Amino acid sequence: MSTKKSNLFLELENVIKQLTPESISKERKKVLQPLTEYIKSKASLNKEIRINFICTHNSRRSHLSQVWAQTMATYFEVKNVFCYSGGTEATALFPMVAETLRNSGFQVYKIAGEQNPVYSINYSQNAHPIIGFSKKLDDDFNPKSEFAAIMTCSQADGGCPFIAGAEKRIPITYEDPKIFDNTTHQAEKYNERSLQIATEMFYVFSQINS
Template sequence: MYQKLLNTVQSLKWEKTDTDRKDVLEPLISFIQQKVDDRKEVNLNFICTHNSRRSHLAQIWAQTAASFFAIPEVHCYSGGTETTALFPKIAATLTDQGFTVFSVSDTTNPVYAVKYDDNSLPIIGFSKKYDSLFNPVSGFAAIMTCSQADGECPFIPGAEKRIPITFEDPKISDNTPDQTAVYAERSLQIAEEIFYVFSKIKK
């Protein structure tokens, strides 16, 4: 893991996760643990309305946490109820926190590659619908990261389990002096909770 990113991870306080959030996170822990116990792949699809902010943060931090805790066969994806674009401030925030992020294609819906160390497979980030062919079609957990998508999608085809774990949208800070701080705070909140989840998995 890149040293700057490791410093960020070491600053996280996932062991102090609030009790009410632990209850919210428990179904995800149970899903992952069951897959690990059964020696099956763990497929996680993080879903938000636009697949532009929170779902990407959750996908990237989950893949990173799986590597950090050496949980095998974890594959993390993201999607939305509609396609937009990965918001540039997400890429900037992840870079600031220690990831290497680079553009693979520069279009209206750019494709990014995100790496947590030099030899890791890059995590591919771009906006897509949750049922995109890029994502798994069955046997996955659908993790709803925003209340709007949670409400609009009571049923996700192919999902083995549907788990609402919602976060406040950092978009509320766009075009304000607080944007950088709010995006950093949301990213770290998501990271702490995802790292809490993976810290509970027994191999």
Template sequence: MNLKLLQTIEFLKNYKISAERKLMLHPLIDCIQDHIQNEKAIDIVFICTHNSRRSHLAQVWAQAMSFYYNIHIVDCYSGGTGDTAVYPKIIETLSEQGFGIQKITDTNNPVYAIKYDKNSHPVIAFSKKYDDEFNPANGFIAVMTCSEADGGYPFIAGADLRISLPFEDPKISDGTREQDQIYNDRSLQIGAEMRYVFSQINTK
């Protein structure tokens, strides 16, 4: 993995996750563990309203952590209840934390290749609806990363399991002096929680 990213992951090991959040994470842990024991591929779709911030952070960190813990049957995706564009501060934040970023298309909804390891396939990031043809159509784990999507979409077609895991929106800091810190903190929180999830998986 990229050296800077490995340093960020080491830092995440000191991140404190509350008992309440751990309870919210355990359905995802249990589902991943069940898939591994039954030798089933694991597709996870992280869903938010606009697929612009939190769902992308969760997708990227989950994919990186599955690789870090040698769980190579995981494919992570993201989507929204609508589509907009990946917010540029998300890309900037991930780059600063050690991910390699390549902008593939320069449009109103850019496509990015986000690499966590030089020899592994990148995460392809762009804003899309959760049922976009780029994402799996069925048999996936749906993880709701914002309260709006969680409350507005109680049923996700094609999902084997729907898990509520909302994060506070870093958008609240846009245009303020605290923006850089808020985006950094939210990414680290999501990274730490995805690290915890995959660190709990028994692959033996």
């Protein structure tokens, strides 16, 4: 399913068209279902949909999830979706994440900072760019109430028994591509994880207006 109204960058839209949501297992669909239901419930009431993707360092998986979820909301014309990310601690958005997104057709620019750089991540000609940088989950940049907390790593899920302000807490965990850093498989494995997340966010958002 595609939409010309989204004005996604052509290279990015071509990547999305090659995703295979039919490959998602029944077990994994059960993991994703609470997020689908949360978004549907908000959309049915025309309420703002705030989703904060959380992992330990807010450096890899949570950013990939935030970016792909926001992109898929636009792709499937699900309105009033605002995606965020945070960590149990702040470090830095890992450069390979920016490179991986760039290779999928996003326009990614470093706009400030060195130790914890700030990136502009754009997916559409008309949408406001996503501002990507590492931050704690309760950072002022993130929502304080009426949001779903999506735990993208088991460490953060286990280490954060309570997320202040969250209406819903949903574990959707991913293996960390960090284990392939400084290996010949690094770029391949980061892309693999990114496309897994893209495929699952495609599946979730494809169901909202169907």
